[in-house]
Amino acid sequence: MAIEKKPEDEFDTVFSQNDSLELSSHHDYVTAQTRIFKIIVIGDSNVGKTCLTYRFCGGTFLKNPEATIGVDFRERTLELDGESIKLQIWDTAGQERFRKSMVEHYYRSVHAVIFVYDVTSLSSFESIPEWIEECRRHCVGPLVPRIMVGNKCDLRDRREVPTTAAQCLADSYNFPLFETSAKEPAEKEHVDAIFLTLAYRLKSHKPLRLKQPSESNIRQLWNQREQEAATCQC
Ligand SMILES: Nc1nc2c(ncn2[C@@H]2O[C@H](COP(=O)(O)OP(=O)(O)OP(=O)(O)O)[C@@H](O)[C@H]2O)c(=O)[nH]1
Numbered sequence: 348m349a350i351e352k353k354p355e356d357e358f359d360t361v362f363s364q365n366d367s368l369e370l371s372s373h374h375d376y377v378t379a380q381t382r383i384f385k386i387i388v389i390g391d392s393n394v395g396k397t398c399l400t401y402r403f404c405g406g407t408f409l410k411n412p413e414a415t416i417g418v419d420f421r422e423r424t425l426e427l428d429g430e431s432i433k434l435q436i437w438d439t440a441g442q443e444r445f446r447k448s449m450v451e452h453y454y455r456s457v458h459a460v461i462f463v464y465d466v467t468s469l470s471s472f473e474s475i476p477e478w479i480e481e482c483r484r485h486c487v488g489p490l491v492p493r494i495m496v497g498n499k500c501d502l503r504d505r506r507e508v509p510t511t512a513a514q515c516l517a518d519s520y521n522f523p524l525f526e527t528s529a530k531e532p533a534e535k536e537h538v539d540a541i542f543l544t545l546a547y548r549l550k551s552h553k554p555l556r557l558k559q560p561s562e563s564n565i566r567q568l569w570n571q572r573e574q575e576a577a578t579c580q581c
Contacts, residue, residue: 381424381431384549386542387453389478390463391471392441395498398529399463400438402538408530415440417449425546432546454485458552459492459545464513466497466526467505472513479520492548494523496541501528 388396392414401409404421419438424431439453440446446453462478464471475495482493495517497508510526517524525541528534 381433382550383433383435384458384546385435385437385456386459386461386545387437387439387457388461388463389439389453389482390441391465391468391474394441394463394465394468394471395529396441396463397438399496399498399527399538400436402529402535403542404436406535408532414442414445416445418453423542425543427543427546427550430550432550434542434546436542450481450485454482454487457487457491458549459494460487461494461496461541461545462522463496463498464508465499466508466513467499467502469507472497472508472516475516490552492545493520494525494541494545495520497524497526498529500526500534501531 388400390396397412397415397419398409400421401407401412404423415438417440421436421438422433423436424433437453440449460482462475464475495513497513513526514524523544525537527537527541529538
């Protein structure tokens with residue numbers, strides 16, 4: 348079953364370049380009542396955002412990913428304590444030229460943000476405060492969970508960002524820090540754990556409950572969210 352698709356609550360034009368993922372059916376169970384959470388994955392180009400999201404949603408390492416243009420969507424439904432939770436993951440473009448027309452869409456009605464850097468690229472780590480600032484400029488509220496992920500830990504000899512520096516930055520923002528590798532098979536469960544941590548935090552938040560959403564109630568929700576965004580003061 349193809350899982351890379353346009354989210355149910357997003358009707359604007361989007362761009363997707365990578366081929367659809369295949370997901371085994373055990374991942375894809377949606378009960379009558381499923382809470383849906385939108386998570387955006389942000390960071391410099393080439394840090395591994397596509398590979399991380401593919402690893403979580405598709406279970407494998409994506410060889411030869413193409414640069415993301417605009418955004419790619421992936422999703423995975425989890426059963427947490429008997430409740431069905433769908434994580435709708437927006438894999439955003441790192442290259443400015445591929446993202447500028449989409450930025451407003453990334454941040455609209457987001458439930459959680461993952462900031463990714465590459466542990467072998469100091470510059471990608473130094474960009475993190477800029478990504479955090481962009482997020483703030485787009486009115487993402489302080490209660491929206493944010494986490495920081497250092498990717499490519501398998502490249503031990505090429506590491507440029509020490510864990511201590513990353514932990515220091517994460518602490519200064521009060522974000523949890525994870526270091527992992529989308530490539531290393533042994534890290535697969537750790538990648539899952541990162542998303543699961545977020546899922547559990549989101550689960551305890553105010554529910555957004557959709558009963559097998561119809562187009563009309565999605566439209567209604569969408570208009571409501573637009574109105575909320577329009578009243579933002581920043
Ligand atoms: N060694 C190693 N390489 C990785 C890892 N994750 C991604 N890569 C490689 O890093 C390169 C970029 O990966 P992407 O996932 O496309 O990076 P991205 O952040 O989505 O890039 P944009 O789409 O341009 O924003 C590719 O060559 C991947 O094979 C990892 O954990 N370890």
